[in-house]
Amino acid sequence: MLGSRLAAAGVALVMVVGSAAAQPARPTDPQIAHIAYTAGQVDIAAAKLALQKSHNAQVREFAADMVRDHTAVNDKALALVKKLGVTPADNPTSEALVKQGEENRARLAKLDGAAFDKAYVDNEVAYHREVNGALEKTLIPSASNHELKALLETGLKIFQGHQQHAEMIAAALQ
Amino acid sequence: MRGEVFAAAGIFLAATGAASADTITVEIAKLAFVPAQVTAHVGDTIVWKNEDFITHTATARNHEWDVTIPAHATGRAVLSKPEVIDYFCRIHPNMRGRITVEEK
Numbered sequence: 368m369l370g371s372r373l374a375a376a377g378v379a380l381v382m383v384v385g386s387a388a389a390q391p392a393r394p395t396d397p398q399i400a401h402i403a404y405t406a407g408q409v410d411i412a413a414a415k416l417a418l419q420k421s422h423n424a425q426v427r428e429f430a431a432d433m434v435r436d437h438t439a440v441n442d443k444a445l446a447l448v449k450k451l452g453v454t455p456a457d458n459p460t461s462e463a464l465v466k467q468g469e470e471n472r473a474r475l476a477k478l479d480g481a482a483f484d485k486a487y488v489d490n491e492v493a494y495h496r497e498v499n500g501a502l503e504k505t506l507i508p509s510a511s512n513h514e515l516k517a518l519l520e521t522g523l524k525i526f527q528g529h530q531q532h533a534e535m536i537a538a539a540l541q
Numbered sequence: 542m543r544g545e546v547f548a549a550a551g552i553f554l555a556a557t558g559a560a561s562a563d564t565i566t567v568e569i570a571k572l573a574f575v576p577a578q579v580t581a582h583v584g585d586t587i588v589w590k591n592e593d594f595i596t597h598t599a600t601a602r603n604h605e606w607d608v609t610i611p612a613h614a615t616g617r618a619v620l621s622k623p624e625v626i627d628y629f630c631r632i633h634p635n636m637r638g639r640i641t642v643e644e645k
């Protein structure tokens with residue numbers, strides 16, 4: 368069960384890593400910006416579902432943190448994209464992230480109470496791990512613009528914090 | 542007579558206490574407490590100055606204080622007794638700091 372969830376979370380981001388390995392062409396800055404932005408939007412949508420469904424104070428606080436932090440990072444990303452005159456470009460990775468996020472929310476929507484809390488938090492651990500891996504291995508090294516690179520680096524530290532926080536909650540929910 | 546001596550001693554202590562209490566600033570930048578380790582004295586105030594664009598907390602492991610520091614704002618805590626306080630950010634537990642509080 369956990370294995371299949373981890374596998375599902377990995378699918379979209381493996382495409383980024385995989386495509387970088389298979390072709391000399393790395394993701395472009397507009398693609399990178401859009402992938403990072405989309406990854407944030409997917410996490411915000413999951414957090415909003417958690418705020419609707421969960422009654423666990425720790426889980427609700429975590430979800431509120433996710434909405435606030437990912438919104439702040441994405442606001443920075445939008446401002447940077449505007450400043451650089453870059454048009455965010457849809458790509459297979461961002462599309463897969465959206466699809467995977469929708470499937471995840473559909474799965475979570477059917478759960479309630481402790482089962483929902485556990486599934487949401489476990490997915491947050493897996494999702495942040497995957498996104499952080501993609502940032503570290505592909506997105507940050509591929510970014511050309513130094514401001515974009517710096518924002519992604521700060522984002523990585525923020526999301527590593529989220530991953531640790533989610534791991535702590537997951538352990539407490541056992 | 543005796544009362545006057547005590548009163549005078551009390552004023553003296555209060556005066557030195559106020560004069561020697563320091564404010565120590567710890568910056569928060571790019572998800573780090575800088576410096577991560579500081580030494581202070583009982584009665585001193587720690588001020589955290591958040592340079593990041595997201596909210597952080599300074600949360601003592603021993604639950605003595607839990608300070609929320611919004612983006613581009615400050616938060617503070619007064620150190621009440623000699624001890625070593627390890628603290629972290631509740632939102633980003635990868636952020637950690639330590640304050641060694643010594644007798645005045």
Ligand SMILES: [Cu+2]
Nearest residue numbers: 597630632633
């Ligand atoms: Cu923090």
